[in-house]
Amino acid sequence: MIIVKLWNFFRGYVVIKIEGLALEKFINYAIARGIYLWDIVRIDYTTLEAKVGLEGYKELRHIVKRAGCRVKIRQKIGYPFFMYKIKMRKMFVVGFAIAICIIMSTTSFVWNVEIVGNEKISQTEIRERLNELGLYTGVCKYKLDLSDIENNMMIELENLAWVGIEIQGTKAIVEIVENVSPPEKIPKEVPCDIIARKKGVINKLIVKEGDALVQEGDIVKNGQVLMTGVIEREGLEKRYVHAFGEVFAKTYYEEVGAISLVKFKKIKTGNKFVRRIIKIGNNQIILSLGEIPYNNVIIEKKNKSLSSWRNIKMPVEILIEEYYEATSQKEVIDKSTAKQAMQEKLMVKLLNKIPENVKILNKDIVFYEEKNRIRAKLTIEVLEEIGKQQRITSIVKEDE
Numbered sequence: 001m002i003i004v005k006l007w008n009f010f011r012g013y014v015v016i017k018i019e020g021l022a023l024e025k026f027i028n029y030a031i032a033r034g035i036y037l038w039d040i041v042r043i044d045y046t047t048l049e050a051k052v053g054l055e056g057y058k059e060l061r062h063i064v065k066r067a068g069c070r071v072k073i074r075q076k077i078g079y080p081f082f083m084y085k086i087k088m089r090k091m092f093v094v095g096f097a098i099a100i101c102i103i104m105s106t107t108s109f110v111w112n113v114e115i116v117g118n119e120k121i122s123q124t125e126i127r128e129r130l131n132e133l134g135l136y137t138g139v140c141k142y143k144l145d146l147s148d149i150e151n152n153m154m155i156e157l158e159n160l161a162w163v164g165i166e167i168q169g170t171k172a173i174v175e176i177v178e179n180v181s182p183p184e185k186i187p188k189e190v191p192c193d194i195i196a197r198k199k200g201v202i203n204k205l206i207v208k209e210g211d212a213l214v215q216e217g218d219i220v221k222n223g224q225v226l227m228t229g230v231i232e233r234e235g236l237e238k239r240y241v242h243a244f245g246e247v248f249a250k251t252y253y254e255e256v257g258a259i260s261l262v263k264f265k266k267i268k269t270g271n272k273f274v275r276r277i278i279k280i281g282n283n284q285i286i287l288s289l290g291e292i293p294y295n296n297v298i299i300e301k302k303n304k305s306l307s308s309w310r311n312i313k314m315p316v317e318i319l320i321e322e323y324y325e326a327t328s329q330k331e332v333i334d335k336s337t338a339k340q341a342m343q344e345k346l347m348v349k350l351l352n353k354i355p356e357n358v359k360i361l362n363k364d365i366v367f368y369e370e371k372n373r374i375r376a377k378l379t380i381e382v383l384e385e386i387g388k389q390q391r392i393t394s395i396v397k398e399d400e
Contacts, residue, residue: 012078014057018048020069029063030056054080103280104316110141110172117176121159129156130174141167186389191240194227194387196220200249203383210243220249220386229392240392247387250361253354255346258375259338264328266298271325279317294325338374339367346378358384 018026023046030037035056041049052060057073064071086093113135115126130136133149146165153163162177186192194210199221202214210227214220229243275288302320343365354360362381367374 008051008053008078010079012054012076012080013051014054014073015049015051015075015077016057016060017043017072017074018050018069019046019072020067021046022067022069023048026063026067026069029067030060033059033063035059035063049074054078100280103283107170107280108140108142109170110135110139110144110167111137111170113137113172113174115174115176118178120178121157121176126157126174126176129153135165135172135174141170141172184389186242186391188242190242191229191392192243192389193225193229193392194243194245194247195390196222196224196226196247196249196386197388198222198251198386200251200384200386202226202247202249204246204248206246208244209241210245212245214247226387243389245387246385248383249386251382251384251386253350253380253382254377255350255353256375256377257342257346257349258373259333259342260373261333261335261338262372263331263333265331266296266326267329268298269325269327273323273325275321275323277319277321279319284319292323294323296326296328298324298326300324335369335374339376342367342374342376343378346376350378350380354380354382355384358382 020026023042026048027037027040035052037050037052037056039049039051043049060071113127113130115123118126130149130153133152135144135149144167146167150163150165154160157163159179160176161179164175166173166175199219202216202218202220204216205212205214205226207227210229211231212227214224214226220226226247227243227245229241231239231241271294273290273292273294275286275292278285278287300322302322304318304320305316346365347363360380360382363378364381365376365378367376
């Protein structure tokens with residue numbers, strides 16, 4: 001039980017090695033004198049290993065000679081031994097305490113401000129606004145009101161759609177989302193063409209103003225003029241109008257992927273290696289030394305943080321990494337199951353790419369079987385409006 005282990009640790013105990021020909025007699029004498037031995041392991045015919053408390057170890061001297069055995073201390077464990085080492089190394093303790101104070105004080109400040117997500121707004125402009133609002137290199141992070149800074153950034157910068165600030169250790173990460181400019185809306189009195197915004201096969205044309213340059217069944221490419229606002233008639237003067245209408249075309253969305261028919265699943269053997277780490281800010285102190293004794297492992301991590309004091313979060317964490325020895329077990333996936341999983345995965349990806357207001361006409365998936373692997377190509381045919389307006393630039397050229 002954990003309570004017993006804690007009790008033994010605080011009172012201190014030693015791991016001893018007992019050598020002799022009458023080991024059973026030694027154990028019987030110990031029991032008779034009320035000496036508690038635990039975790040007794042027989043190494044060979046003449047050797048035992050056991051654990052005993054400090055008081056019990058002192059009592060062993062009365063029975064060692066009677067039993068004809070020798071006792072050696074292999075390891076000293078527990079709080080009394082730890083405190084003895086601390087007393088012998090006072091300067092080390094003082095230095096360690098000073099180092100902890102320095103680390104905690106330096107990790108209370110922001111030493112790096114990282115800005116991500118901006119394209120139109122310059123880094124210089126964003127940093128200037130942040131400096132004015134109190135977020136800059138060297139500021140104490142516990143004095144920052146992040147929500148107030150975010151709100152003021154939204155007010156002062158027009159092209160911002162959203163801003164989020166996160167403090168990670170000594171780094172402040174400012175995430176920027178900029179406004180997306182809507183497509184240009186051309187006034188009705190301005191002459192324009194209707195061009196294709198993507199390639200496709202024309203399915204339906206509704207011309208309300210202007211002349212159509214394509215017909216049903218034509219294959220068009222991105223940027224091609226579909227309806228022109230330049231009206232030319234024999235015997236009449238050339239006119240420029242605001243082309244207006246709808247162009248529906250069949251377009252195609254494709255997605256490819258692959259899945260392996262053989263998977264290797266890790267299974268724990270029961271052996272475990274534990275590593276404990278104290279993290280102070282961005283610095284780490286590894287308490288459990290030694291190399292990981294296994295090649296194939298399953299890693300499980302636990303994180304324990306100190307509780308906040310007066311809304312101040314202490315930058316100290318205890319990381320526990322558990323490395324479980326594992327063996328790999330081969331699993332063969334059924335082909336039909338793999339194909340179904342691949343089709344569902346590709347379908348989800350494509351549906352995220354396809355605009356909402358379109359009509360799905362057809363779906364087609366092709367599988368290619370390879371050795372221990374299946375590749376797939378999913379094609380979805382949709383009917384969507386592909387026209388967009390574009391100003392007629394030839395008017396400007398003619399005027400010049």
